[in-house]
Amino acid sequence: xxxxxxxxxxxxxxxxxxxxxxxxxxxxxxxxxxxxxxxxxxxxxxxxxxxxxxxxxxxxxxxxxxxxxxxxxxxxxxxxxxxxxxxxxxxxxxxxxxxxxxxxxxxxxxxxxxxxxxxxxxxxxxxxxxxxxxxxxxxxxxxxxxxxxxxxxxxxxxxxxxxxxxxxxxxxxxxx
Amino acid sequence: xxxxxxxxxxxxxxxxxxxxxxxxxxxxxxxxxxxxxxxxxxxxxxxxxxxxxxxxxxxxxxxxxxxxxxxxxxxxxxxxxxxxxxxxxxxxxxxxxxxxxxxxxxxxxxxxxxxxxxxxxxxxxxxxxxxxxxxxxxxxxxxxxxxxxxxxxxx
Numbered sequence: 001x002x003x004x005x006x007x008x009x010x011x012x013x014x015x016x017x018x019x020x021x022x023x024x025x026x027x028x029x030x031x032x033x034x035x036x037x038x039x040x041x042x043x044x045x046x047x048x049x050x051x052x053x054x055x056x057x058x059x060x061x062x063x064x065x066x067x068x069x070x071x072x073x074x075x076x077x078x079x080x081x082x083x084x085x086x087x088x089x090x091x092x093x094x095x096x097x098x099x100x101x102x103x104x105x106x107x108x109x110x111x112x113x114x115x116x117x118x119x120x121x122x123x124x125x126x127x128x129x130x131x132x133x134x135x136x137x138x139x140x141x142x143x144x145x146x147x148x149x150x151x152x153x154x155x156x157x158x159x160x161x162x163x164x165x166x167x168x169x170x171x172x173x174x175x176x
Numbered sequence: 177x178x179x180x181x182x183x184x185x186x187x188x189x190x191x192x193x194x195x196x197x198x199x200x201x202x203x204x205x206x207x208x209x210x211x212x213x214x215x216x217x218x219x220x221x222x223x224x225x226x227x228x229x230x231x232x233x234x235x236x237x238x239x240x241x242x243x244x245x246x247x248x249x250x251x252x253x254x255x256x257x258x259x260x261x262x263x264x265x266x267x268x269x270x271x272x273x274x275x276x277x278x279x280x281x282x283x284x285x286x287x288x289x290x291x292x293x294x295x296x297x298x299x300x301x302x303x304x305x306x307x308x309x310x311x312x313x314x315x316x317x318x319x320x321x322x323x324x325x326x327x328x329x330x331x
Binding site: 009010011014015016017018019020021022024025027028029030031032033037040048050067069070071072099101149150156159 | 212215223224225231232233238239240252253255258259260261262265266267268269270271273289290291293294295296297298299300301302304306311314318
């Protein structure tokens with residue numbers, strides 16, 4: 001499909017004129033932040049809320065963002081174990097502070113570590129080596145969620161499976 | 177821009193960007209930007225937003241002005257919105273991991289990158305085959321039209 005000029009081409013539907021409907025995929029991918037942006041909502045007070053969702057083979061993280069005036073807040077962080085089809089909540093933390101990527105990474109790592117530790121205790125496995133392994137596994141699991149959709153054909157192939165998982169996330173703290 | 181055009185655009189800013197209707201917006205002709213009223217922190221830094229609109233995009237820059245020396249300007253975030261009817265949708269954001277001085281050039285490059293990535297991911301999701309260079313030139317043209325306000329908006 002060749003681009004002839006600015007008007008009269010399929011890209012116009014992805015960026016329609018104000019007042020005209022868009023035919024864009026509900027799944028909005030933010031390459032810069034390596035996350036899907038979903039469930040965008042503007043409150044009566046004029047603040048924008050949205051969810052940032054990251055998916056890997058074994059983890060789904062959902063970040064609850066709030067935009068107030070010229071600041072970006074990170075409210076809640078939800079972490080789910082993922083088996084490729086279904087997800088299970090393994091931890092949730094309320095940050096309610098200015099957004100910083102390192103803070104989010106540390107938070108998610110902490111949740112995954114706690115989860116893995118509790119699982120090993122239940123299974124009667126413990127020890128210093130186990131702790132080191134858990135630390136590393138948690139780090140690897142979190143790194144795995146920072147993927148590029150645009151440059152990773154594996155992620156592109158999995159889009160159909162990821163879609164329902166991402167779109168079912170809702171900002172449940174807002175009534176809408 | 178004459179007075180009636182700037183009034184129309186201001187009305188559109190309030191319609192298209194309801195998040196700003198709680199703060200007043202003034203048009204700065206030098207920067208070709210709408211600026212929100214600033215908030216000054218205890219340390220003397222002022223935070224505000226610079227908005228540029230076209231009929232297809234809204235580019236919102238979160239700007240900070242340091243309360244010392246030459247009062248340098250920092251670009252803290254860029255959010256690009258597309259439209260869907262009369263609603264606006266975030267199509268991408270940029271938040272630098274370390275501080276960046278504000279420049280029109282930086283804001284423009286960031287916006288082009290956001291729009292280009294958005295178009296590419298949507299093309300992948302919808303099975304459109306558009307070359308990277310076509311996507312990029314379209315993104316560049318739309319951002320330039322927004323920052324240079326070539327497309328007049330009818331409210």
